[in-house]
Amino acid sequence: MTSVNAQTTLQAPAQGRSTGFGWFAVLFLIAAQVTAIVISPPDRDMGDLQKIMYVHFPVALNTFTCFFVVLLFSVRFLWQRREQDDLLAASAAEVGTIMTGLTLALGMLWGRPAWGVWWVWDPRLTSTLVLFLIFAGYLALREFVEDPERRGVWSAAVGILGALNVPIVYMSVRWWRTLHQVQSSPSTVDPSYVIGIRLNLTAVLLLTIFLIWRRYEAALTERAAEHVLQTAALGGANA
Amino acid sequence: MPENIYFVTAAYVATWLVIIGYLLRLRALMARARESLAHANASGAAS
Amino acid sequence: MTAPMTPPETGAPRKRSLVLPITAVVVLVGAFGWLIWGGLDKNVVFFLTPNELLAKGTGGMNVPVRLGGQVKPGTVKWDDKTLDLRFDVVDTNGTGMIHVKSKGAPPQMFRDGMGVVVEGRFGADSLFQSSQLMVKHSNEYRAPKAGEKPQEMYKSLMKGSGQ
Numbered sequence: 001m002t003s004v005n006a007q008t009t010l011q012a013p014a015q016g017r018s019t020g021f022g023w024f025a026v027l028f029l030i031a032a033q034v035t036a037i038v039i040s041p042p043d044r045d046m047g048d049l050q051k052i053m054y055v056h057f058p059v060a061l062n063t064f065t066c067f068f069v070v071l072l073f074s075v076r077f078l079w080q081r082r083e084q085d086d087l088l089a090a091s092a093a094e095v096g097t098i099m100t101g102l103t104l105a106l107g108m109l110w111g112r113p114a115w116g117v118w119w120v121w122d123p124r125l126t127s128t129l130v131l132f133l134i135f136a137g138y139l140a141l142r143e144f145v146e147d148p149e150r151r152g153v154w155s156a157a158v159g160i161l162g163a164l165n166v167p168i169v170y171m172s173v174r175w176w177r178t179l180h181q182v183q184s185s186p187s188t189v190d191p192s193y194v195i196g197i198r199l200n201l202t203a204v205l206l207l208t209i210f211l212i213w214r215r216y217e218a219a220l221t222e223r224a225a226e227h228v229l230q231t232a233a234l235g236g237a238n239a
Numbered sequence: 240m241p242e243n244i245y246f247v248t249a250a251y252v253a254t255w256l257v258i259i260g261y262l263l264r265l266r267a268l269m270a271r272a273r274e275s276l277a278h279a280n281a282s283g284a285a286s
Numbered sequence: 287m288t289a290p291m292t293p294p295e296t297g298a299p300r301k302r303s304l305v306l307p308i309t310a311v312v313v314l315v316g317a318f319g320w321l322i323w324g325g326l327d328k329n330v331v332f333f334l335t336p337n338e339l340l341a342k343g344t345g346g347m348n349v350p351v352r353l354g355g356q357v358k359p360g361t362v363k364w365d366d367k368t369l370d371l372r373f374d375v376v377d378t379n380g381t382g383m384i385h386v387k388s389k390g391a392p393p394q395m396f397r398d399g400m401g402v403v404v405e406g407r408f409g410a411d412s413l414f415q416s417s418q419l420m421v422k423h424s425n426e427y428r429a430p431k432a433g434e435k436p437q438e439m440y441k442s443l444m445k446g447s448g449q
Contacts, residue, residue, distance in 0.1 A: 243394075
């Protein structure tokens with residue numbers, strides 16, 4: 001099991017390179033939320049409840065960003081077996097899982113007052129829960145497999161499988177009857193809401209990129225430490 | 240509906256709790272990883 | 287991820303640790319397959335429209351079922367003493383009327399012409415007894431027109447139809 005290039009020592013990332021970007025993302029998100037809340041009038045039907053949209057929708061859409069990264073780097077890992085790709089896919093999977101959990105929680109907080117129920121087993125909600133469970137399984141799997149090569153291959157397989165669920169989640173509201181509404185578009189949403197949605201989509205995208213990047217840096221540093229120990233042990237044995 | 244404000248507030252509070260919680264986890268992970276790296280480098284140099 | 291400060295891999299105790307991942311993957315693949323080809327296919331019809339329920343005849347009666355449609359404008363009757371709520375549900379094209387009886391105040395977005403999904407049983411007396419009333423929102427978000435008080439619509443609907 002040495003075909004993961006364990007011999008090439010991983011380089012730990014330089015310290016604190018992404019912090020500035022992180023602060024920017026967080027401050028941008030605060031500004032985007034305040035702007036969206038202040039400039040938008042209460043909705044005709046749901047009044048102030050509409051304001052949950054500025055968190056629920058951007059977070060939900062950016063889970064897809066995460067799982068797209070998982071798909072991309074899982075495929076590349078299976079192809080080229082670079083350990084960095086595995087670590088990046090795993091980082092995106094962790095961020096994506098947390099954001100999917102948050103999406104579900106925000107959806108429930110919206111569903112109770114708007115629909116009248118916290119939860120309903122309609123295709124959109126069910127497929128989102130399945131997506132969450134698959135990636136929770138992905139993260140659990142990584143805890144249980146110690147060998148890096150094996151861990152990489154197995155999690156890449158689950159990661160690709162899980163990412164294939166994303167189009168199902170997205171299209172569920174069109175393929176099947178759901179309680180959840182179909183996608184809105186600028187033609188079904190008044191301009192006073194569209195600006196806030198766009199701002200928050202951008203803000204959450206930036207934050208998502210930052211979180212994945214930061215998680216990746218931590219994973220890389222951790223593996224770099226293990227590599228150092230390994231080479232030291234091997235070198236000691238060979239000498 | 241006055242109780243709407245509670246649901247909206249809960250949504251934003253939940254969002255920020257998750258963000259701040261995850262940022263703290265990342266910081267802890269990073270600190271621990273740097274520590275093990277420093278440790279490994281030290282012991283690696285020793286051997 | 288806990289950083290396991292494990293000694294370098296020697297390849298000895300590997301067999302035992304494989305059971306869990308294999309189980310996990312099998313479960314995941316199974317769940318995924320079930321989602322695509324099995325379970326959802328059967329449950330694809332999350333609710334029946336009034337016309338579909340009526341077409342089932344007696345087969346659709348006295349069994350748990352979800353009915354989805356629009357609240358027919360002008361049919362909402364609310365009794366604030368007994369908390370009885372009655373209204374008619376129709377298909378989006380306005381046909382296939384079913385009388386629905388529900389208990390308790392509806393969700394705040396309930397109003398004439400709104401999409402609803404009700405869980406319950408369609409009785410032989412042609413009355414749908416709802417045990418759970420859900421409002422289906424459209425994908426539209428609109429600012430209130432000038433002079434329109436959004437949340438007042440619900441109140442006036444509830445008040446105006448009081449017996």
